[in-house]
Amino acid sequence: MDPVTTFALIGLVGIGSQWLAWRFQLPAIVLMLAAGLVVGPATGLLVPQATFGELFKPIIAVAVAVILFEGGLTLNFKSLKDAGPSVTRLVVIGAPLGWLMSTLAIRYGAGLSWESSIVFGGIMIVTGPTVITPLLRQARLQSRPARILKWEAIVNDPIGALAAVLAFEVFLALYGSLTLAGAIWHLVQGITLATVLGFAGGWVIAWAFRRGKVPEYMKVSVLFGAVLLIYAASDYVLHESGLLAVTLMGIYLANTHLPSLDEIRRFKEHATIILVSGVFVLLAASLTMADLQTLSLRTVLFVLVVVLIARPVTVLVSLIGTGLPWQEKAMIAWIGPRGVVLVAVSGLFGTQLVDLGVADGAQLTALAFALVAGTVVLHGFSMAPLARFLGLTAASKPGLLIVGGSRWSLNLAKALEKAEIPVLVVDRNWFRLRAVREAGIPTYHGEILSEAAEHSLDLAKYGAVLAATDNDGYNALVGTDFGPEFGRNNVFQIGRCEGAEGRQELPAQLGGRQFGPGTSYEDFARLVAEGWSFRTTRLSEEFGLEDYMAANPDAKIFGYVGEGGLRLVEGDNPPEVRPGIRIMALSKKREDRGQGAVA
Incomplete structure (x- = not known):
């Protein structure tokens, strides 16, 4: 096999193994080992020493x-x-x-x-920082032992x-x-x-x-x-x-x-x-049958x-x-x-x-x-x-990290806690967190982008981030910063004030995904002041999504809670749901009419 084809095969096998590991939640290192043994000593398709010679x-x-x-x-x-x-x-x-x-x-x-x-x-001495982090997330270990294991791997x-x-x-x-x-x-x-x-x-x-x-x-x-x-x-x-x-x-x-x-x-x-x-x-491919x-x-x-x-x-x-x-x-x-x-x-x-x-x-x-x-x-x-x-297991479901303390973010946090979803509200302003603290919801006072927050917060227990401050630029900064760690699909921000700044608006590629239909901070504040609130409603065979929308025509759906935890949605397209799923939506306050089970 010529060197160019060999490089292509190595890239395909190596990166392909990493992707399969991510797709099926398996240790990437085991898949790369298996793939290297298959293309190497098992089949002879890849013989690095023969291909590269003295350059190996x-x-x-x-x-x-x-x-x-x-x-x-x-x-x-x-x-x-x-x-x-x-x-x-x-x-x-x-x-x-x-x-x-x-x-x-x-x-x-x-x-x-x-x-x-x-x-x-x-x-x-090295315990494998690239290996232990995925294991910690899968096991949902408590904060202190998880932090010790992570930092031991990084420093050693x-x-x-x-x-x-x-x-x-x-x-x-x-x-x-x-x-x-x-x-x-x-x-x-x-x-x-x-x-x-x-x-x-x-x-x-x-x-x-x-x-x-x-x-x-x-x-x-x-x-x-x-x-x-x-x-x-x-x-x-x-x-x-x-x-x-x-x-x-x-x-x-x-x-x-x-x-x-x-x-x-x-x-x-x-x-x-x-x-x-x-x-x-x-x-792995350079191993011979004699080595094995x-x-x-x-x-x-x-x-x-x-x-x-x-x-x-x-x-x-x-x-x-x-x-x-x-x-x-x-x-x-x-x-x-x-x-x-x-x-x-x-x-x-x-x-x-x-x-x-x-x-x-x-x-x-x-x-x-x-x-x-x-x-x-x-x-x-x-x-x-x-x-x-x-007894060292943390919350069984991945939670939501909300950046920005406000009346409506408190309302959202209460709904999530009622649905047994871990939630943490972060703000640099101590006064804005007062109502959240009084409600008994976990808070962090400080700059979420600082090294202190990185070292003191157990981010492994949260599966998504929502940037929800009244500053569009700061929301975009939070979304951009947390994108590599949480994955772009799991970083959201509230709707921007479209048209307010014209050509001076932030580029669309900065920040996180749109939270629900793109409701802005001011609109959230106004709707909550008018009596709207976040609620989770369980769907069933008898009461499906169409029935829910018929009963709540003005509701704005922002996510749903299933077996895997909370899933936030982007845009106003209704999510694909099945019976047993709980819809999380912002809706007008209504009298209970016996339709659906509010959780």
């Missing part, structure tokens, strides 16, 4: 460099401080202890050499990479030098060079972006070029120091608080998804030791003295799925260890796949039942 290792290395740089961009030291003492202990105590426990598990469970065990044990992502890189640098120095002094000098050179280039590259980028030396539309391109330049320069001067350099560069930029860093990070996340998909499929045959009962023993001993001991020791209930400690100790970073880095370092003369380094890729598949399957299927058993 550099392709993997460059992709891993970008992935590790993106991981470094997530390590904000202020975020670590705000995440709480439990996360700090899981990083400060848990990372080195986890490295030790993982190394012992590989050495005595899988039977690998100390060299391979120490390098692989370092990257096993670059730390695990750094540990593996440093361990590999040690063995590279030892195997490449004849004397201990020479090995130490080589290691010092590597760490110093990578540190200088990484921080220098980050400083130059931050200076250029702040001083306006780079136009906005070129910032992502310049950043990509800088990552590749720093990686190549460091690697050229000292072999295999580039990964450490770009990781440190990402960490430096994450703590510079650049105004455009959020947009850059989002683009990098999208690029990383593409690279992760490609690397995962390439590495090396997986034995010792592999199963290795996975069980990691899941049942290494992870629980690491977490339970780290969390001593934190005051967390034993149920939360047990949940955190059990959940530790590994992700694509583990596979990508171990696949790269495995081949490098073989080049150094460590023969069993060739087994790292297969072991990484086994650990990823085992932990994702075990934790993915057990997380929700265990959360229910321990």
Whole structure:
């Protein structure tokens, strides 16, 4: 197969697996593994080493460099401080202890050499931020344990990479030098060079972006070029120091608080998804039947030791003295799925260890796949039942986050609570939240777009956002900001004041979807003042949607509540409903005429 067709196949298989995982609510990493094995060792359709030849290792290395740089961009030291003492202990105590426990598990469970065990044990610190977030949403875990698991994965992502890189640098120095002094000098050179280039590259980028030396539309391109330049320069001067350099560069930029860093990070996340998909499929397809045959009962023993001993001991020791209930400690100790970073880095370092003369380094890729598949399957299927058993399950239905406190948003929140839909009303004005607080509805006083809100709010329990302030521009900003996190289909805003500003109106592509028929803030306020209110009405075989509209001809339908929770609608087209669904609508106050069951 020619290289162009191979790239197309990799893209189709990788991105296709990601889409199927989203469509059927399955772990993407398991589907990518299965797809890579099918097109690789099972059918021989894709043989990466034969297609790319000597370029195979550099392709993997460059992709891993970008992935590790993106991981470094997530390590904000202020975020670590705000995440709480439990996360700090899981990083400060848990990372080195986890490295030790993982190394012992590989050495005595899988039977690998100390060299391979120490390098692989370092990257096993990472618990897979791209894997654990979907699992948390599916399991609907309570706020505190979910937040701890999420931030542990985010912060340990670059730390695990750094540990593996440093361990590999040690063995590279030892195997490449004849004397201990020479090995130490080589290691010092590597760490110093990578540190200088990484921080220098980050400083130059931050200076250029702040001083306006780079136009906005070129910032992502310049950043990509800088990552590749720093990686190549460091690697050229000292072999295999580039990964450490770009990781440190990402960490430096994450703590510079650049105004455009959020947009850059989002683009990098999208690029990383593409690279992760490609690397995962390439590495899975590069496995041979001989590699798969090396997986034995010792592999199963290795996975069980990691899941049942290494992870629980690491977490339970780290969390001593934190005051967390034993149920939360047990949940955190059990959940530790590994992700694509583990596979990508171990696949790269495995081949490098073989080049150094460590023969069993060739087994790292297969072991990484086994650990990823085992932990994702075990934790993915057990997380929700265990959360229910321990009493750590949050609200069973995804709720609505309402941005903007007002009389009519309070009316909407009451209707949702009556329908047993979790709701949170957010506003920067304490006075506007007074009536909501008095009604006993959960509130958050502060800026929803701030870092403080991001760190203190458990957004996983809400499935949709409604921007409902009296400022169209702010509503559009909220919708635009939350779009990538919640998905564009789940971010809504109330109707804009059409025609009020003429050509100065905000572009239609900014903001969220239209909430219902597009009623504006002023119209909502007027209708509620006239006695209109939000109500949910259950439909039945005898009383369907047509009957409801006949009885309430002026009603404005904004959503419906079904088994899956709340679903908001866009426009004035009636939703497709079935008996048992509860319509949520704004309607005039009427006397109960015995039609429909108001819930």
